[in-house]
Amino acid sequence: MNIKLILPILSLALPIVAQAQSFGSAAGYNVFVSGSYSSENSDIEGKLAAGGNVNLTNYSVGANLTGGTQNALVSGGVVNYHSGSVKGNIVSATAPNLSSFGYTNGGTSVVGASAVSSAINFTQTAAYLQSASTQWGALSSVGTVVSQYGGITFTGTSSTLNVFNLTASEFAAGSYYNFNIPAGATTLFNITGSTVNFHNTGYGIDPTKTVWNLVDATNVGVTSLKGSILAPKAAINGTYGAVDGQVFASSFSGNTQINSYYFNGTGLPPVTNAVPEPASMLALGLGGLALVRRRRGAKK
Known part of the structure; x- marks a missing residue:
């Protein structure tokens, strides 16, 4: 095989690695929870993956998905779905319990543990997110945080990545928030503490370039929020409102709408993980193949 054919393939793989670098195999999901997901009278505009049971009523999954049929809902447990629709396939360990339900965009039910593991490895992905x-x-912090007159003002000083570190109690002390972030910059909020609540938070920031990293939170309450939530240990309880971003957690229950604002920021450092993500393995494999071809060519 000509080396010229291999290198373009490798170059195509590298953007895949870059895109998945931040959230690994969960990057393509609007919501990933390692445990259960329960909601009613609401929707997820993108894809849902839950390692445990999924319970949905009057609900829609995947309305904003484009292209051919995708695995829009993946569950490692039992799916109980009353009234609603999924734009794509339901992949589950056991046959889903469906009533007043419809598939769209050519979707169907795909059943079995092997089908679930082929769609996503929940254990590996949860470990990566942690x-x-x-x-x-x-x-380390990049930017300034000023508390004044009952509000908190976050000012970014980098055109690439701004990092704000604060405790849950410090965050909760703000009755309102101001954000002064350079256009195009990624923003990372690191909040420590077991309980974190968001009430109409994040207006004025780009949700596709914002991550709320709740480092050790076990309980999270959400009404409305701009940006993606990274809370791998947390049970999230959502009330009516919307999250414009992705959600990565232990479990989710509530009525919060999850809108398909996928993270596309840059500047976050690569995650050191013992188990390579599939996209990384693809790039490494193609790179190795290219190297072998080079060596063979040199011997001729």
Whole structure:
């Protein structure tokens, strides 16, 4: 095989690695929880993956998905779905319990543990997200945080990555928030503490370039929020409102709408993880193949 054919393939793989670098195999999901997901009278505009049971009523999954049929809902447990629709496939360990329900965009039910593991490895992905949360949570602050007149003002000083470190009690002390972030910059909020609540938070920031990293939170309450939530240890309870971003957690229950604002920021450091993510393995494999071809060519 000509080396010229291999290198373009490798170059195509590298953007995949870059895109998945931040959230690994969970990057393509609007919501990833390692445990259960329960909601009613609401929707997720993108894809949902839950390692445990999924319970949905009057609900829609995947309305904003484009292209061919995708695995829009993946569950490692039992899916109980009453009234609603999924734009794509339901992949689950056991046959889903469906009533007043419809598939769209050619979707169907795909059943079996092997089908679930082929869609996503929940154990590996959860471990990766925990590593990401821990490692990003150790980053030094870049920017300033000023508490004044009952509000908190976050000012970014980098055109690439701004990092704000504060405790849950410090964050909760703000009755309102101001954000002065350079256009195009990624923003990482590292909040420590077991309980974190968001009430109409994040207006004025770009949700596709914002991550709320709740390093050790176990309980999170959300009404409305701009940006993605990284809280791998947390049970999230959502009331009516919307999250414009991705959600990565232990479990989720509530009525909060999850809108398909996928993180596309840059500047976050690569995650050191013992188990390579699939995209990384693809790039490494193609790179190795290219190297072998080079060596063979040199021997001729």
